[in-house]
Amino acid sequence: MSKKDKFNLILQEVARSGRQWDENVPFALLKDDSFTVLGKDTSETGGMSWKGQLTAKEGRFVLQGSWQMSVPRQCGRCNATFTAAMTGDIDVAYQLGSPEDVEQAELELKGDEPDILSSGELNVVDVLREHFWLAWQPMVVCAETCKGLCLQCGLDFNKGECDCHLKKKDNPFAALKDLKFDT
Numbered sequence: 001m002s003k004k005d006k007f008n009l010i011l012q013e014v015a016r017s018g019r020q021w022d023e024n025v026p027f028a029l030l031k032d033d034s035f036t037v038l039g040k041d042t043s044e045t046g047g048m049s050w051k052g053q054l055t056a057k058e059g060r061f062v063l064q065g066s067w068q069m070s071v072p073r074q075c076g077r078c079n080a081t082f083t084a085a086m087t088g089d090i091d092v093a094y095q096l097g098s099p100e101d102v103e104q105a106e107l108e109l110k111g112d113e114p115d116i117l118s119s120g121e122l123n124v125v126d127v128l129r130e131h132f133w134l135a136w137q138p139m140v141v142c143a144e145t146c147k148g149l150c151l152q153c154g155l156d157f158n159k160g161e162c163d164c165h166l167k168k169k170d171n172p173f174a175a176l177k178d179l180k181f182d183t
């Protein structure tokens with residue numbers, strides 16, 4: 001059942017020298033069924049670049065490294081498509097233990113203790129996938145300075161100016177009123 005590939009490890013079999021990665025993880029492996037948000041754009045992502053290592057020390061296994069990935073996104077302000085660079089660091093410790101140890105650890109919920117794995121199986125892609133989706137922001141902007149769209153005429157303020165604001169000058173609440181009653 002345990003499929004051993006370059007991302008799938010059995011901790012008991014990890015040599016003293018540990019393991020190193022400098023790999024590209026295809027996005028298909030990082031997909032999470034609950035996130036359909038990338039949908040058909042997936043082909044445009046080059047996958048995740050992952051550089052890391054697993055070291056075995058005093059009965060503990062420490063997975064450390066960093067990942068980065070360029071993801072096509074749509075700006076939440078101006079709707080433009082842009083490439084968002086995502087990065088993250090990973091620093092997780094594991095320890096082998098019995099299934100009872102795992103249960104006990106789950107009850108105690110000690111955040112700073114190593115994760116206990118009873119089978120010794122560790123899939124690094126699972127760890128990367130979890131970190132990737134934790135870092136995922138539902139709302140992103142193409143630039144902090146993005147000026148967005150005019151709520152009234154739809155013009156992209158990054159490309160020019162409209163005169164909507166002049167028409168509503170006398171009443172600051174006019175725009176709000178239009179939104180509420182004219183739609």
Ligand SMILES: [Zn+2]
Pocket residue numbers: 075076077078079080141142143146147148
């Ligand atoms: Zn924008």
Ligand SMILES: [Zn+2]
Pocket residue numbers: 150151152153154155162163164165
């Ligand atoms: Zn306008």
